[in-house]
Each structure stands twice: as structure tokens, then as C-alpha cells.
Amino acid sequence: MPQLPLFIPESNLPRLVIIGSGFAGLQLAKKLKKAKYQIVVLDKNNFHQFQPLLYQVATSGLEPDSIVFPTRKIVRDYKNTFFRMVSVQKIQPQEKCILTDKGSLSYDYLVIATGSVNNFYGMQDVSENAVGLKSIHEALAIRSMILQHLETAVDVSLPEEKEANTTVVIVGAGPAGVEMAGALAEFKKYVFPKDYAELKDYPLQIHLISSSIKTLPMLSEKSSKNSLKDLKRLKVNVHLGVSVQAYDGLNVKLSNGETITATNLIWTAGVKGAFPKGLQPDVVQRGNRIEVDTFNCVKGCENIFAIGDVGMMKTNEFPNGHPMVAPVAMQQGKNLATNFKLPKENWNPFKYYDKGSLATIGKKSAVADFGKLHISGIIAWFIWSTVHLMSISGFKNKIAVGLNWASSYFTYDKGNRLIIRKYKHKKAFDCITTEELV
Ligand SMILES: Cc1cc2nc3c(=O)[nH]c(=O)nc-3n(C[C@H](O)[C@H](O)[C@H](O)COP(=O)(O)OP(=O)(O)OC[C@H]3O[C@@H](n4cnc5c(N)ncnc54)[C@H](O)[C@@H]3O)c2cc1C
Structure with a gap:
């Protein structure tokens, strides 16, 4: 049955539809306000x-409200801009129309800024039993999962059950995995011994697993080495050059033949582009990203664009596409907005300006690469904190995060260790993943 159109007020202006209010989509809307x-x-x-601070919600360091911001509050002052909370299910390029869970919508220009989802590389058992770190729903699920399993560890009497419930395996040693491991190690050091004194013979075991031979492989050699040193100082068990092959909810089977018994498995080992169906299959590239030209225009489609994580722009400098990071998404949104204001013959190709890379490993330690300059330790941590504080949307959120960090800097406490919504199973999450929609 054909869908009824979503109600949007009539206008003589060309309609530009943006799917996704992430870093890329919002930057585009802002610059076109x-x-x-x-x-x-x-x-x-x-x-x-x-997303860069999801791990702090997952490890009880920040409350969820301080890292999410209502989209309506951002776009409400923009001229001729409307927000609709819908899941886009299909693009119909011929009809210049999209189908959503609430109705259809025609467009003159369409920008796909739908980001990415967890990539479990086809391992069904892992995808069903592990929890990813891609959304606030998942961050809260991780928080509940770890805390509930610690409660279980107190309740049970068998040593092997206690051990399994106090073991956390984090897969992926990119920034998300390393930051998660560092924050959890601090939880282990400062919170666990006081809150779970009964478990003194079963200290929290944290394993970080990566198929790469380095932690933070995308950063410089020096930063990579420093991060490994910090993780070891924090007593994280780091397994490099090893991949996860299976997980049934209890046994993590590794490629080196070892098995770790753990009820907590956090997956940060990869993402893939996510977008509604309807595009020609030949535009889909490695990592499920949409092939775009240097103006972010989707191959073979004049009026459809893809920006941010979902777009794959191959250039001499980035033959496999740009890194899937927030600055690329924001810069692509900005560049496309500038182009939309110009006649097509004057459009500028996208050029990524890399301002540097940062990652923190627990409190008071971080690594930072700015070209040939590599900084580590507390100075890098202050830079990391300032950059993240400045990037969070909303004045109230900046204050909330800043105060939280300041208090935990001195007290080492993690005040948000609450099980508000019980962790049941990944499939029971109150969220819709794009993966389910495509
Ligand atoms: C744990 C973690 C830590 C990270 N840390 C860093 C970091 O420190 N520095 C850094 O630069 N980058 C970091 N990143 C990467 C960064 O967050 C992404 O590169 C960035 O969010 C990409 O922006 P985007 O706009 O393309 O997608 P997103 O920000 O993911 O936004 C996509 C939006 O599209 C919406 N959407 C998707 N599908 C549909 C649909 N079918 N219908 C309707 N809406 C839809 C989603 O709800 C979402 O709001 C991190 C990512 C993660 C997961």
C-alpha cells in the first residue's frame, strides 16, 4: 500500500532532506540555516x-543526559528547518522520494548522513551475546550488564561463577576499546574494592583483545607504545594479534586457541556504514560505505549525497576512504553546505584538514598526535579534556560534564553506577539499529 506523505508545510523553496542528525547531518543543517x-x-x-564519550556512560562516569542533546533544540532557531523523528526505510531515487516508518517524503536534494553500525564480521553468536558501543542505549546496557553481573558474583558461591561474572572482555584496541579499558581499570582500582569488598578474592579482570599487533594502531608508533604502557600500568590484560572467533555468552574463544570465561563482552572491534535500501548495489563499497565523488555526490545520482561515516570518498591521499571520525563528518557537512549555496560550476571539492588525534587511557593520562608532535601523560589528558568539553553540544551539558570530571578528578568516584533499566539481552534493547532497517 502506498504510504501517506509526512506533513511538512508547503514551500516554494527547493526541499533538502537530511537523513541523520549526527555530526555530519547537523553540521550541514547548521551551515544552511x-x-x-x-x-x-x-x-x-x-x-x-x-559518541566519543559513550564509554564514560558505560563505565558509570557520566550520566547519559549529559552527552545527548535534543535535536529540536538545535534546529528550532534555523530558518525553514523542520525535524521529524522517523526511521527512513527506503530511498526511491527515480521518484525522488523516501519511505519512512511514518510516511513518505519527497525531496529535491537528499543527503544521507546515517553514520555506521557495529560490524561483527558475520559472527552471529558474537552479535547476539556481545554488546557494542555505538549508541547511548548500548552504553547504558553495558553499564547495567557489568553492574548486574557484579551483583550476581556476590550472590553465587561457585568460584568459577564468581570469576566469570567479574571478568570483562573488551574487543578492539582502537580509541573506543582503549578508553573503555582505561576507564574500567579505574573503576576496578577506586570503586570496586569499596563497593564489592565481599569480592576481594575475585578482583575485576579486564581483558583487551585486538587482532592488530598494536594498541591504537591508527596513531603514531610512540602514542601506540605509550598507550600500551599505560594499559599495563592499569593492570589491563592486553592480548594483541589475536581475534575473537566465537562467544556463546560465557566462553570467549580466541584465534590462539585460548578461551576466556566471561559474562561481559564489549565489542568495539569495527563498524560498517549503514543506510536505507534503494540505492544501486554498485555504489556500495568496502565497509558498506556509499561511493561518493569529491563533492560527496553519490555515484550515478545527481541529487543524492552521502556525508560522514557512511560516505566513501576515494582520493590519492585516502584510497580506502577517509577515517570514520567526527572531524571528517563535520568538515564534509560544512563543505557540502558551502557548495549548496553556490552555482554548481563553482563547487569546491572536499579536502580533509586533520587537526590531530587523541585518546585517553584512564584519568590523568592520554596520548595526542599533532603531525610530528606526540604528547602523552597529563598534558595530553588536559588537551583531550578541553577538546571534548568544547565539542559537546549545549552549554548545560558542558557544565554537567565539566563538573563531573572535576569532582571525579579529586574524589576518584564514579557516581552513576546505577542499574536504572535492567540488562536482559541485547535483543531486548529499546532501540532500533540501522542494521535492522537495511
Ligand atoms: C565509542 C565511539 C567513540 C568514538 N570516539 C571518537 C573520537 O574520540 N573522536 C572522533 O573524531 N570520532 C570518534 N568516534 C567516531 C565518530 O563518533 C563518528 O565518526 C561520527 O559520529 C560520524 O558522524 P556521522 O554524522 O557520520 O554519523 P553519526 O554521528 O553516527 O550519526 C548518524 C545519525 O543517523 C541516524 N540514523 C541512522 N540511520 C537512520 C535511519 N535509517 N533513519 C533515521 N535516522 C537514522 C542515527 O540515529 C544518528 O543520529 C567514535 C565513535 C564511537 C562509536
Whole structure:
């Protein structure tokens, strides 16, 4: 049955529909706030989430509200801009129309800014039993999962059950995995001994597993080495050059033949592009990303664009596409907005300006690469904190995060160790993943 159209007020302006209010989509909407388009921003959630700090929610360091921000509050002052909370299910390029869970919507220009989802590389058992770290729902699920399993560890009497429930395996040694391991190690050091004194013979075991032979492989050799040193100082068991092959909810089978018994498995080992169906299959590239030209225009489609994690722009400098990081997403959103304000013959190709890379390993320690300059330790940690504080949406959120960090800097406490919504199973999450939609 054909869908009824979503209600959007009539306008003589060309309609530009943006799917996704992440870093890329919101930057585009912001830079077009006075332009002569009718802008419609669509997202399955009514908020923008600051993914770089998800791990702090997952480890009880921050409350969830301080890293998400209502999209309506951001776009409400933009001229001719409308927000609709819908899940986009299909693109119909011929009809210049999209289908959503609530109705259809026609467009003159379409920008796909739908980001990425966890990539479990086809391992069904791992995808069903592990929890990823891609959304605020998952961060909260990890928080509940770890805390509930610690409660279980107190309840049970068998040593092997106690051990399994106090073991956390983190897969992936990129920034998300390393930051998660560092924050959890601090939980182990400062919170666990006081809150779970009864478990003194079963200290929290943290394993970080990566198929790469280095931690933070995308950073410089020096930063990579420093991060490994910090993780070891924090007593994280680091397994490099090893991959996870199976997980049934209890036994983590590794490629080197070892098995770790753990009820907690956190997956940060990879993401893949996510977008609604309807595009030609030949535009889908490695990592499920959409092939775009240097103007972010989707191959073979004049009026459809893809920006951020989901776009694959191959250049001489980035033959496998740009890194899937927030600055690329924001810069692509900005560049496309500038182009939309110009006649097509004057459009500028996208050029990524890499301002540097940062990762923190527990409190007071971080690594930072700025070209040939590599900084580590507390100075890098202050730079990391300042950059993240400045990047969070909303003044209230900046204050909340800043105060939280300041208090835990001195007290070493993690005040948000609450099981608000019980962790049941990944499939029971109150969220829709894009993976389910495509
Ligand atoms: C744990 C973690 C830590 C990270 N740390 C860093 C870091 O320190 N520094 C850094 O630069 N980058 C970091 N990143 C990467 C960074 O968050 C991403 O590169 C960035 O979010 C990409 O922006 P985007 O706009 O392309 O996608 P996103 O920000 O993911 O936004 C996509 C939006 O699209 C919406 N959406 C998706 N599908 C649909 C649909 N079908 N219908 C409606 N809406 C839809 C989603 O709800 C979402 O709001 C991290 C990522 C993670 C997961």
C-alpha cells in the first residue's frame, strides 16, 4: 500500500532532506540555516549523541543526559528547518522520494548522513551475546550488564561463577576499546574494592583483545607504545594479534586457541556504514560505505549525497576512504553546505584538514598526535579534556560534564553506577539499529 506523505508545510523553496542528525547531518543543517532551501532533518532518535564519550556512560562516569542533546533544540532557531523523528526505510531515487516508518517524503536534494553500525564480521553468536558501543542505549546496557553481573558474583558461591561474572572482555584496541579499558581499570582500582569488598578474592579482570599487533594502531608508533604502557600500568590484560572467533555468552574463544570465561563482552572491534535500501548495489563499497565523488555526490545520482561515516570518498591521499571520525563528518557537512549555496560550476571539492588525534587511557593520562608532535601523560589528558568539553553540544551539558570530571578528578568516584533499566539481552534493547532497517 502506498504510504501517506509526512506533513511538512508547503514551500516554494527547493526541499533538502537530511537523513541523520549526527555530526555530519547537523553540521550541514547548521551551515544552511539561512540558505534558500526548505530543510527537513530526519532521525530515528530525537537527540544528537556525542559518541566519543559513550564509554564514560558505560563505565558509570557520566550520566547519559549529559552527552545527548535534543535535536529540536538545535534546529528550532534555523530558518525553514523542520525535524521529524522517523526511521527512513527506503530511498526511491527515480521518484525522488523516501519511505519512512511514518510516511513518505519527497525531496529535491537528499543527503544521507546515517553514520555506521557495529560490524561483527558475520559472527552471529558474537552479535547476539556481545554488546557494542555505538549508541547511548548500548552504553547504558553495558553499564547495567557489568553492574548486574557484579551483583550476581556476590550472590553465587561457585568460584568459577564468581570469576566469570567479574571478568570483562573488551574487543578492539582502537580509541573506543582503549578508553573503555582505561576507564574500567579505574573503576576496578577506586570503586570496586569499596563497593564489592565481599569480592576481594575475585578482583575485576579486564581483558583487551585486538587482532592488530598494536594498541591504537591508527596513531603514531610512540602514542601506540605509550598507550600500551599505560594499559599495563592499569593492570589491563592486553592480548594483541589475536581475534575473537566465537562467544556463546560465557566462553570467549580466541584465534590462539585460548578461551576466556566471561559474562561481559564489549565489542568495539569495527563498524560498517549503514543506510536505507534503494540505492544501486554498485555504489556500495568496502565497509558498506556509499561511493561518493569529491563533492560527496553519490555515484550515478545527481541529487543524492552521502556525508560522514557512511560516505566513501576515494582520493590519492585516502584510497580506502577517509577515517570514520567526527572531524571528517563535520568538515564534509560544512563543505557540502558551502557548495549548496553556490552555482554548481563553482563547487569546491572536499579536502580533509586533520587537526590531530587523541585518546585517553584512564584519568590523568592520554596520548595526542599533532603531525610530528606526540604528547602523552597529563598534558595530553588536559588537551583531550578541553577538546571534548568544547565539542559537546549545549552549554548545560558542558557544565554537567565539566563538573563531573572535576569532582571525579579529586574524589576518584564514579557516581552513576546505577542499574536504572535492567540488562536482559541485547535483543531486548529499546532501540532500533540501522542494521535492522537495511
Ligand atoms: C565509542 C565511539 C567513540 C568514538 N570516539 C571518537 C573520537 O574520540 N573522536 C572522533 O573524531 N570520532 C570518534 N568516534 C567516531 C565518530 O563518533 C563518528 O565518526 C561520527 O559520529 C560520524 O558522524 P556521522 O554524522 O557520520 O554519523 P553519526 O554521528 O553516527 O550519526 C548518524 C545519525 O543517523 C541516524 N540514523 C541512522 N540511520 C537512520 C535511519 N535509517 N533513519 C533515521 N535516522 C537514522 C542515527 O540515529 C544518528 O543520529 C567514535 C565513535 C564511537 C562509536
